[in-house]
Amino acid sequence: MKSILLRQSQKRFFNLLKYSCFILPFVFICRISFAQLPDGHQEFILEHDDLQRKFIIYLPSAYDNEQEIPLVIAIHGGGGSAEGSIHYFELTQKAEEEKFIIAYPQGFAIKVLGKNFGSWNGGNCCGPALKNNIDDVGFIRKMILQIEKDFKVDPKRVYATGMSNGAIMSYALACELSDKIAAIAPVGSIGHYKQCEPQYPVPVLHIHGIDDPCAVYEGCTDCQGCSAKFMKSMGLKFKENRMDVESVTSFLDKHRQINGCSYVTKETFKNKGATCLEYQNCDNNADVILCSVKGLGHTWPGRTTYSAKSCDFRPNGFLCRSWINSVGQLNQDINANDMIWEFFQNHPKNY
8 A cells, every 4th residue: 555655646746747846955946848939939059068058038029139128137946947937937028018138048957757957056056057067157158148149238237037046046147247247136045156256246136035945034054945845745755965054134244245235224115024125335336135025935926826737737736735835835025027127227237
C-alpha cells in the first residue's frame, strides 16, 4: 500500500511538471510549455562563452524604429523560462500603454524530464548556473548591446526587474553592469553577490512579502526554503542545500550605503498591508526604496491568479493546495507592474 501511495504522489508531481511551477532552494520555479510565442514577440539567439543563449523581445505596436524608447529586462526565477516570463510577469499591456521594449532572457538551462529549467549565476546563487560558473552578467551585457544595435533603444533608460533568482540576477547587474543599467526592481529575493562595487550607483526598488515562505523576510540561519516542504507533500525526498540568509532590511541597508543615502526614511506609499519606505539624500538620484507587503507570499505582487496551471484546472485540488502551501498567498495591495514602471520612469541615467 505504501508503494502504491508513493507512486500516486510521484505521478501527481510529474503531472505538475508538465504545466506548472515549483520551488528549489530560495528560487522560484516556473515551467510552462508553449507551442508558439504570442503575437509581437520574437526569439533571438546569440553566442556567449561558447554557449547558445536565447532571449525573447516584445516590441510595442507603436514602435516605429525612429524614436528611441526604454528597454525593460524581465528576468525569470530559477527553473523558469523566457517563454514562461511572458505570462508570469504580464508586462505586455504596460509595454503597450507606455511604449517600451521588453527583453526576456533565458537562464542557463538543464534538462529535467526533457524540459529546460533555467537558473542564473548571481554571484553566490543559484543552481546549475552557479555550479558551472556561467557568465550571466556578460550574457546580458551582450544581449543589451545586440538589442541596441537592432532596435531604437534609449541608452539612458535600460532597466531590469526579476522574481526570486531573477531578483538575485537584477542585483548582480546593478553591481557589475552599472554603466548600462539605469535602475533595478527586484522582487522576492535579496542579492547573493560576492561583492558589490558599481561604477555608478544604481537606483533600487525592492518589493518583498513579509510572509514569503521561500525568501524569508526576517532572514534565517541554515535556511531550507520551500522545496523540501513541497516535495514532501508529493511523497518525494529532495536533497536541498541550506544556507544562511540575512534579513531584507539588513540587506537593503547595504545598498543604502552603496548609493550614499542617509539613514532617514520617508514613507512614499501605503495601502492596506503594503508600505514603501525611501531612504533620503542618495547620491546622484540613486534612490533606494523598500516596499514590504503583509500577506504577500513568494508571488508577483498584483497577480490575481497563481501561475500553476493546476490551480486553473482544479483550484481546490491536491496539487493546487500543495502549491499554495509552498509559495504562500497572492496579494494585490501593490501592483508591481505599475509601481515598477513609475520608478523606472523617474530614474533615467543622469551620467
